[in-house]
Amino acid sequence: MGRSGVSTRNHVKVTGREDGPTVMLAHGFGCDQNMWRLVAPALARDFRVVTFDHVGSGRSDLSAWEAERYAALDGYADDVLRICRELDLPEVVFVGHSVSAMIGVLAAIREPDRFAKLVLLVPSPCYIDDEGYRGGFSRADIEELLESLDSNYLGWSAAMAPVIMGNPDRPELGEELTNSFCRTDPEIARAFARVTFLTDHRADLAKVGVPTLVVDCLQDVIAPPEVGAFVRDQIPGSRLVTLPATGHCPQLSAPEATIEAIASFAAHR
Amino acid sequence: MTGHRTDPPRPEDRGGGAPALLPSLLEDSAEDLYENAPCGYLSTLLNGQIAKINTTLLKWLGYAREELVGLRTFSDLLTAGGRLYHETHFAPLLTMQGAIGGVALELRAADGTRLPVLVTSTVKCGADGRPQLIRTTVFDASDRRAYERELLRARREAEVERERLQRLFATLQRSLLPPSLPAVPGLEAAAYYHIASRDRVSGDFYDVFQLTADRWGFFLGDVCGKGAAAAAVTSLIRYTLRAAAVYDFDPVTVLDTLNTALHRESHGDDPRFCTVIFGILTPDGDGFSVTLASGGHPPCLLLRADGAAEYQTTPDGLLVGVFPGATFTARRIRLAPGDTLLLYTDGLTEARTAAGSTPDGRYGEPALRAFAARLAPAGAAGIIAALAVLLDGFGDGLGDDAAALALGVPSPRARGALTG
Numbered sequence: 001m002g003r004s005g006v007s008t009r010n011h012v013k014v015t016g017r018e019d020g021p022t023v024m025l026a027h028g029f030g031c032d033q034n035m036w037r038l039v040a041p042a043l044a045r046d047f048r049v050v051t052f053d054h055v056g057s058g059r060s061d062l063s064a065w066e067a068e069r070y071a072a073l074d075g076y077a078d079d080v081l082r083i084c085r086e087l088d089l090p091e092v093v094f095v096g097h098s099v100s101a102m103i104g105v106l107a108a109i110r111e112p113d114r115f116a117k118l119v120l121l122v123p124s125p126c127y128i129d130d131e132g133y134r135g136g137f138s139r140a141d142i143e144e145l146l147e148s149l150d151s152n153y154l155g156w157s158a159a160m161a162p163v164i165m166g167n168p169d170r171p172e173l174g175e176e177l178t179n180s181f182c183r184t185d186p187e188i189a190r191a192f193a194r195v196t197f198l199t200d201h202r203a204d205l206a207k208v209g210v211p212t213l214v215v216d217c218l219q220d221v222i223a224p225p226e227v228g229a230f231v232r233d234q235i236p237g238s239r240l241v242t243l244p245a246t247g248h249c250p251q252l253s254a255p256e257a258t259i260e261a262i263a264s265f266a267a268h269r
Numbered sequence: 270m271t272g273h274r275t276d277p278p279r280p281e282d283r284g285g286g287a288p289a290l291l292p293s294l295l296e297d298s299a300e301d302l303y304e305n306a307p308c309g310y311l312s313t314l315l316n317g318q319i320a321k322i323n324t325t326l327l328k329w330l331g332y333a334r335e336e337l338v339g340l341r342t343f344s345d346l347l348t349a350g351g352r353l354y355h356e357t358h359f360a361p362l363l364t365m366q367g368a369i370g371g372v373a374l375e376l377r378a379a380d381g382t383r384l385p386v387l388v389t390s391t392v393k394c395g396a397d398g399r400p401q402l403i404r405t406t407v408f409d410a411s412d413r414r415a416y417e418r419e420l421l422r423a424r425r426e427a428e429v430e431r432e433r434l435q436r437l438f439a440t441l442q443r444s445l446l447p448p449s450l451p452a453v454p455g456l457e458a459a460a461y462y463h464i465a466s467r468d469r470v471s472g473d474f475y476d477v478f479q480l481t482a483d484r485w486g487f488f489l490g491d492v493c494g495k496g497a498a499a500a501a502v503t504s505l506i507r508y509t510l511r512a513a514a515v516y517d518f519d520p521v522t523v524l525d526t527l528n529t530a531l532h533r534e535s536h537g538d539d540p541r542f543c544t545v546i547f548g549i550l551t552p553d554g555d556g557f558s559v560t561l562a563s564g565g566h567p568p569c570l571l572l573r574a575d576g577a578a579e580y581q582t583t584p585d586g587l588l589v590g591v592f593p594g595a596t597f598t599a600r601r602i603r604l605a606p607g608d609t610l611l612l613y614t615d616g617l618t619e620a621r622t623a624a625g626s627t628p629d630g631r632y633g634e635p636a637l638r639a640f641a642a643r644l645a646p647a648g649a650a651g652i653i654a655a656l657a658v659l660l661d662g663f664g665d666g667l668g669d670d671a672a673a674l675a676l677g678v679p680s681p682r683a684r685g686a687l688t689g
Contacts, residue, residue, distance in 0.1 A: 030357030034365060098357075137349055144350020144375075151373040151417055152354070181365060182358045197353070219316070221344050222356050246316040248356040252364040253315070 006083045010052040011059040014087065016044030021116070022089050023047040023266055026080065028098025029196040031182040032058025035097065038255035043263060047093075052083060054100075056188040058181065065188055073099070073195060077106035084114050091116035093266040097251065098122055098222070099196040101231075106201070108210045118212040119262055122223045122248055123231050126200040133202070136224050142197045146190055153186035205234035212238035213265040215258070219246040309386070309407030312393075315400055317342035326407055331379035343405065348375045348383060359390075363403065367392045373410065373417075385414035435467045442470050445503050450477050453485055453550065456557060457609075459653040461673040463616065463660055471670035472499040472543075473614045478511060483552050486514040486523075489612040489674045490545030490566060490589075502541045505534060510547060520547045520562035524589060524597040528564070531590025542590030546612055556678045557604040562597045564589035567615055567634065570641050572652065574607025574680055578641035580634065581610075607646045609677030613637070616671030617656075620663045632663070649675035 006012050013033070016023075023043055025036045033051040043049050053060040054076055069075040080103060084092055092115050096104035101123030108115045127135045127142070184192075212235045216228030225242070232240035241261050245254035296302060303310060309326030313319055319337045327334060330346070344352050351374045362369045370389040378384055390405040442464065450458040464471045472492035480486050488510055492499045506527060513526035524547055535541040546569060548561030561569070561581075565588040568580040585598045604610060619631050626636035644655055652675045660667055 028357070031361050035361060037365065137353070141349035141353070144348050145353040146350070148350050148354035148374065150421060151414065152358070182362050220356075221352050247360055249361050249364070252361055 006052075006079075006086045009055060009061045009064050010079060010083055011061075012050065012052040012083055012087070014048065014050050015040065016047050016049040018048060020047040021091065021093060021266060022050060023093045023095060023262065024050040024052075024080075024084075024089070026052070026094065026096045026100035026103060027054065027057065028096075028100050029192055030098075032060075034058070034181040035249065035251060039251045039259050039262070042255075042259045046263065047266065050083070050087065050089065050092075054192075055079060056192055057184055062185060062188070065185075067191060070188075070191060071195060073103050073106055073199060073201065076100075076103045077110065080104070080107045081111055081114065084111075089114075093117045093119065093262075095119040095121060095262055096123070098124075098248065102199075102201045102204075105204055105208055105235075109204060109207045112209050115210045117266060118208065118210050119215060119265060120212060120231060121215045121258070122217060122220055122228075122250065123214060124223045124227045125202040125205055125231060125234075127197045127222075128200070130200075133230070134224065134226055136222065136227070137197065139198070142193070145193055145197065149186065149189050149193060153183075153189065202230075202234070205231060206236065208235045208238075213261070214238055214240045215243060215250070215261050216240065217243050217245040217247065217250050217254075220248050222248040308409075311343065311405040311407060313343045313403045313405065315402065317344050319343065320402060329378065329384055329407075329409065330376060336379075343403075346376050348377055351375050359388075363390055363392060367400075373414065376407070385410045387413070431468070438467065438470050441500055445470070445474055445500060445507065447476050447478075451479055451485070453477070453479075455552060455678065456485075456550065457649040457675075457677045457679050459649040459675045461653045461656055461660075461671075463667065463671040465616070465668060465670050469496045470500040470503075471495065471672075472503065473616065473670045473672035474503045474507065475612070475672050475674045476507060476511070477674070477676075480514055480518065480549070484518060485550040486511070486547070487550060487612075487674065487676065488545055488547040489614065489672060490543050490564075491614045491616075491672075492543045493540065493588075495670075498539070502531070502534075502543065505530065505541070506543055506545070510545075514547075514549070518549050518560075519599065520549060520560055521597045521599045523547050524562050524564050525595075528589050528595050528597075529593075532593050535590060540591070542588045544615075545589055550676065553603060555606055556608065557676075559602040559604055559610065559676075560599050561602070562586065562599045564595070564597060567613065567618060569613075570611040570638065571602060572609045572611065572641050572645035572647055572677075574605060574646045576642070576645045578638055578645045580638065604676070604678045606678050607680035609645075609647060609649050609652055609675055611641065611652055611673065611675050613656075613673040614671055616667070616669035617660065617673065619669060620660070620671070621666040621668065622663050646680065647677075648679055649677040652677075 025040060027033050027035045032053045036051050040049050040051055056065040094104040094115055101120035102125060104118050108118055124135060127137045129135050129138060214228055214232045216223060228240055232238050243250050243254055243257045245257060247253045251258045304324040306325055309329060310323040311326060312321040319341055322337055344355055347355055359369060359372055368391040372388045374386055374388050376384045376386055387408040387410045388405060390403050392400045393402050393404055395401045450460060458477055460475055472495045475489035477485060477487040492502045509527050509530045510523060513523040531541045544564060544566035546561055546563045546566045548559050551558050563583040563586040565586055568582045570578055571581050572578050581602055583598055583600045585596050587595045618634055618637055621630050622632050625631050625633055627633035644652055653673060656673050660671060
């Protein structure tokens with residue numbers, strides 16, 4: 001792995017006020033940084049906004065994906081730290097959606113000085129039910145998700161690979177394709193689904209030493225309310241805000257409330 | 270459809286003199302079309318709550334309308350895995366694009382059975398342009414899903430088979446090459462091997478082996494063709510060369526024997542031939558004496574201790590195995606301390622590269638000679654290492670298999686460094 005630069009590797013975009021505090025927005029499993037399209041422009045008025053695609057998602061460098069490196073969330077946390085280092089980002093307010101909330105937690109444990117604050121948007125440290133803990137899913141449910149991924153990626157390699165690999169002979173394919181925000185190589189999608197939904201990071205929460213805001217939604221089938229409360233209880237000194245939103249993507253379904261929650265916490269000294 | 274066409278009956282053709290009925294009037298109720306369409310219709314509020322659902326979908330699922338409308342969400346109808354997919358892919362895309370089509374999901378019927386469906390949704394906006402609700406069409410995809418599952422299964426099976434085949438090829442390939450080169454006192458030997466595809470066996474081969482206490486044989490060649498047939502020929506060539514050299518140390522006799530053996534095995538539609546250089550090494554003072562003969566193979570390169578690099582051509586020497594009476598001629602070379610002999614297959618010189626020395630963009634013999642001249646003097650391991658870097662740099666240009674074998678007499682200084 002060379003230092004080919006994170007801007008290509010992770011398709012990093014920096015917008016907003018150059019002299020503003022840095023807000024880094026990390027997308028979750030499923031789509032890419034387009035998830036922040038309703039939120040980033042508003043935040044850019046007051047903050048320097050950094051968005052990126054995890055390796056294997058969106059327009060990241062798919063050739064940089066390695067099964068071994070990304071078999072644990074640490075590989076992704078390592079990428080976050082690398083972006084911070086290469087762009088020389090100080091005092092980052094890291095906003096992680098879904099699985100990226102836990103990626104942020106891991107990054108902040110490793111290099112606490114790099115982060116001013118953490119915003120965990122609909123986080124879950126463990127999706128699988130356990131004794132005395134309700135994550136909302138069983139292992140069989142996750143197997144079903146993998147099946148859903150498979151049946152929706154049928155024919156992907158043939159149809160999408162030339163586009164994503166940037167086939168120079170077929171420039172007409174270069175345009176943005178329908179559903180492309182949420183597509184990637186099926187093998188990568190499976191691996192990311194596994195690491196997202198089958199890892200247990202509950203024990204890491206107590207190690208967070210950065211001011212943290214937990215944000216959940218009134219109704220979210222992926223991260224039920226007790227999970228948000230669990231995360232709040234485990235991270236020392238953290239606060240929980242529940243948005244009047246439904247679904248697992250409040251940055252799309254309730255962008256104003258999401259912006260408000262992020263901005264007020266990020267700006268607050 | 271065949272070319273045969275029947276015109277639809279015209280209204281006035283119908284018997285009985287009854288008033289003509291336009292076919293479209295048969296489908297006169299939009300409400301009935303909605304309720305009993307051959308697909309499911311579902312309208313949900315932005316929070317997912319079911320606002321309206323058609324009779325077809327209710328029948329498929331086995332629910333009464335009042336059990337769902339206003340009470341349940343679309344997500345509630347999905348399997349847990351489908352819900353995860355819906356929340357992480359479907360819902361965000363629908364919001365970002367305003368529409369999403371052809372998504373494969375499974376619905377859970379009231380009795381717990383699962384219905385594979387294809388779902389298409391669009392967002393309906395109000396007069397103010399703000400999203401109001403989501404319209405969803407649901408198609409029964411049981412048959413298609415079964416078919417797809419079969420496809421997936423077949424694909425996985427094919428992948429497993431391919432891996433198995435690749436392992437088999439790798440094993441076969443290893444069996445055709447020496448696991449390591451023998452230690453020849455006073456000589457440094459090194460080899461390089463590049464296989465263009467893991468999906469077949471290469472036709473390049475080489476070997477170094479002991480004949481008597483102070484005599485070694487070596488060869489490097491290229492079989493016509495690739496794959497299983499080439500592997501079989503390679504195997505035949507290897508044991509013929511090794512056996513022939515035991516009876517006669519003259520490379521010409523050895524190649525004659527190989528020529529006869531290959532030609533005898535060759536059949537009209539299954540020609541068996543190769544190009545090869547065969548040689549005998551014997552200690553000669555502070556160096557080695559090399560006697561070699563070539564059968565249609567690119568000439569080897571001699572890198573001298575004084576920095577020169579010259580091709581060592583041999584007269585005659587046709588392809589081995591094609592002509593019953595082919596003649597070969599031997600040539601003697603003395604390897605003095607610091608000299609190294611390099612044998613290679615044409616995969617190296619035929620590689621396409623910008624650094625090529627031939628009009629058609631191939632690496633070519635002139636470029637290889639210049640490369641060797643820059644290296645010389647160099648030991649066998651050093652040359653092979655440099656070749657590996659060179660070939661690596663060719664990337665996709667190195668389309669064919671390539672092999673190289675270097676035999677060198679270390680210079681006194683290098684030898685001192687080795688032992689001291």
